[in-house]
Amino acid sequence: MTVSPTPVPAPSRPAARSVPAGDPASNSHLVIDNVTKSFGDVQVLHGVSLSVHRGITTAIVGPSGSGKTTLLRLIAGFEAPDSGSIVLADEVVAGGTRLVPAHRRNVGYVAQDGALFPHLSVGRNIAFGLDRKKFRSRAAAEARVAELLQMVSLEPAYARRRPDELSGGQQQRVALARALAREPELMLLDEPFSALDAGLRVATRKAVARTLAEAGVTAILVTHDQGEALSFADQVAVMRRGELAQVGNPFVVYTRPSDRETAEFLGDAVILEADLKGSLATCALGGIPVRRPTCQGKVHLMLRPEQIRIATDGPIAGTVLETDFFGPEITVRLRLHPPAGADQLHGETITIRHWNASLAQPGTELRLRVIGEGVAFPA
Numbered sequence: 001m002t003v004s005p006t007p008v009p010a011p012s013r014p015a016a017r018s019v020p021a022g023d024p025a026s027n028s029h030l031v032i033d034n035v036t037k038s039f040g041d042v043q044v045l046h047g048v049s050l051s052v053h054r055g056i057t058t059a060i061v062g063p064s065g066s067g068k069t070t071l072l073r074l075i076a077g078f079e080a081p082d083s084g085s086i087v088l089a090d091e092v093v094a095g096g097t098r099l100v101p102a103h104r105r106n107v108g109y110v111a112q113d114g115a116l117f118p119h120l121s122v123g124r125n126i127a128f129g130l131d132r133k134k135f136r137s138r139a140a141a142e143a144r145v146a147e148l149l150q151m152v153s154l155e156p157a158y159a160r161r162r163p164d165e166l167s168g169g170q171q172q173r174v175a176l177a178r179a180l181a182r183e184p185e186l187m188l189l190d191e192p193f194s195a196l197d198a199g200l201r202v203a204t205r206k207a208v209a210r211t212l213a214e215a216g217v218t219a220i221l222v223t224h225d226q227g228e229a230l231s232f233a234d235q236v237a238v239m240r241r242g243e244l245a246q247v248g249n250p251f252v253v254y255t256r257p258s259d260r261e262t263a264e265f266l267g268d269a270v271i272l273e274a275d276l277k278g279s280l281a282t283c284a285l286g287g288i289p290v291r292r293p294t295c296q297g298k299v300h301l302m303l304r305p306e307q308i309r310i311a312t313d314g315p316i317a318g319t320v321l322e323t324d325f326f327g328p329e330i331t332v333r334l335r336l337h338p339p340a341g342a343d344q345l346h347g348e349t350i351t352i353r354h355w356n357a358s359l360a361q362p363g364t365e366l367r368l369r370v371i372g373e374g375v376a377f378p379a
């Protein structure tokens with residue numbers, strides 16, 4: 001069967017956001033240095049170091065139980081580290097014998113469930129965070145509450161409602177407004193979108209990201225959702241078993257993960273046996289360039305499924321084994337045709353993505369082309 005060619009532009013890197021270049025320590029708002037934490041006999045954090053620039057958003061992403069919330073609680077001051085230090089706006093807030101209590105740190109905290117006071121109106125929930133010395137009169141406080149509601153894209157009239165008269169997404173935005181009322185320099189967000197359904201989650205996430213960017217607040221989001229981390233943040237920190245496996249720009253950590261586990265955690269990955277010589281890996285998909293290889297010889301080569309495109313003039317052949325339809329795209333599992341003379345039963349299988357379900361019926365032979373570079377991990 002012949003298939004119509006798919007245009008194959010090289011993947012382009014998204015426009016850089018506001019992570020400043022140069023000395024990473026120079027503009028740091030928060031510096032976490034070699035922090036450890038145990039609960040009883042269980043060590044939860046094993047020497048975590050992370051630097052966060054002023055005004056940017058960092059997502060700490062990792063599986064359940066990897067220590068994300070514990071790290072956030074140490075930054076907030078709800079817990080003390082066993083060793084290491086935390087410096088916030090050039091002040092040591094935890095380290096050695098020094099421990100600045102949570103209420104003395106200029107930090108806002110938004111929990112998973114928003115944790116609004118159910119018996120107070122939305123307006124009084126938000127006003128709770130206001131500095132009484134700054135907003136002495138009732139009129140001044142009400143004006144500021146209206147301004148904060150506007151910042152989170154809610155009408156001022158919402159101030160009179162009770163929290164249970166709002167949707168989950170609106171409650172989360174009120175929780176953010178209440179945290180912003182304290183004018184924190186640093187905002188900590190602990191899975192604030194996880195209780196929302198898919199559509200509301202995306203809309204609320206965008207509204208929150210916009211509000212934080214406009215207010216110039218440094219923010220740290222904890223999430224176990226890889227897509228959320230990659231889309232929300234300027235910097236992604238991948239946490240695994242109490243350590244940071246990789247920290248960097250979302251595009252870089254997704255396309256150039258530091259190890260196989262990070263690669264597979266951050267998204268679907270095609271992993272193939274390969275032989276790496278110099279910067280060319282030879283595998284069942286042919287010769288694939290590898291950027292800055294750190295090993296040679298037998299390797300595992302990683303490609304993202306979207307790097308493998310269906311193209312009539314593609315140099316690689318494969319037979320469709322099965323497909324899975326998701327609406328905007330299908331996943332296609334293929335058995336790659338081994339080179340002539342090799343054992344025909346042992347072609348490697350890979351899974352790719354495509355938008356056209358009718359193109360890839362089981363049994364169809366497709367031609368493939370690989371776009372971009374692979375990443376090699378020691379076999």
Ligand SMILES: Nc1ncnc2c1ncn2[C@@H]1O[C@H](COP(=O)(O)OP(=O)(O)OP(=O)(O)O)[C@@H](O)[C@H]1O
Pocket residue numbers: 039044062063064065066067068069070071224
């Ligand atoms: N106060 C505590 N006392 C004892 N163990 C704790 C305490 N807080 C956290 N832990 C343990 O520390 C480990 C890490 O928990 P943490 O909540 O930081 O992980 P997480 O990555 O945020 O997970 P999740 O995504 O499920 O919230 C878990 O094994 C947890 O049971």
